[in-house]
Amino acid sequence: LAKTTQPISMDSYEGQEVNITCSHNNIATNDYITWYQQFPSQGPRFIIQGYKTKVTNEVASLFIPADRKSSTLSLPRVSLSDTAVYYCLVGFAERGAGSYQLTFGKGTKLSVIP
Amino acid sequence: DVKVTQSSRYLVKRTGEKVFLECVQDMDHENMFWYRQDPGLGLRLIYFSYDVKMKEKGDIPEGYSVSREKKERFSLILESASTNQTSMYLCASSLPTPGLKSYEQYFGPGTRLTVT
Structure with a gap:
């Protein structure tokens, strides 16, 4: 499985650009990378x-x-409403393969400060 | 809009009870998933299904089973609930991705299950 690593938390002021990095060293050739907000x-x-x-x-x-x-x-230019947890997801779930490759990171909690 | 609904937002069960968590999606998606979410552990896949009556184990299938008798409905079953299954359970659905390993899942609001 492609293991993913993200920072646990980040703080940012309103209006700033925020960059969250996810590490996935053993990503497979066909894997896409997807990000979710919660x-x-x-x-x-x-x-x-x-x-x-x-x-x-x-x-x-x-x-x-x-x-x-x-x-x-x-x-870009985060606002208070962007305060959330952000997850990266790498991999896929292939039908009939008898296996899957699907790993969510543990998430990065972004706090936007006024 | 894709809609994924889960039967309960909150559920309290006793140890040893059989528990059913229901998930319904209205977008005719082939793939459906069950995850559990715990603080510090993120989302972990329990089972997924790519067709009616078909299922694949995820990271943590022990203590769980699933049922998919209709395309729109995917049930998670805790055969004998235990306190370590207290968690947030999230259902998701997606289109299939034959030949392409891309992934966009639509999640339900979650069921917070407490086992006492």
């Missing part, structure tokens, strides 16, 4: 997904270096 008492919510280089959507950017052993979620 608020208290809710299930995780998809933010962004990528395979290599850079992906950007309306809420975040995802940077993946050429060796794909890490990925960085970038949140």
Whole structure:
């Protein structure tokens, strides 16, 4: 299984850019990298997904270096409502394979300070 | 919008009881998942199912079983609940990804189970 490592927590002031890095040293060739956001008492919510280089959507950017052993979620100009836990997910669950490769990181608790 | 619903938000059961947690999704997704979430441990996969009556074990299947008789419904069963199964249980669903290992899951709100 691709093991993932993230910082346990991060603090940031409102309006700043926040970068959260996830390490996944033994990522497999076909694995995608996906990031989720979770608020208290809710299930995780998809933010962004990528395979290599850079992906950007309306809420975040995802940077993946050429060796794909890490990925960085970038949140531009955070607000108080971005206070949440952020998880990276690497791998897949393949039907009929009798096995799976699906690992969530333990999450990074982001606290945005006014 | 994809909607994944779970039968209960909070549940209290006694040790030894048989517990059923139900999950329903309305997007015709082939894949469904059960996770448990504990402080400091993140999300850990218990079981997933890629089709009706099909299932695969995840990281921590011991003490759990699952049932998927209909495409939209995935049940998690605790055969004999124990205190160490006190946790938040999250259900998720996704489209299948044949040939591509990409992954976007839609999660339910979770069931907080307390076993006393």
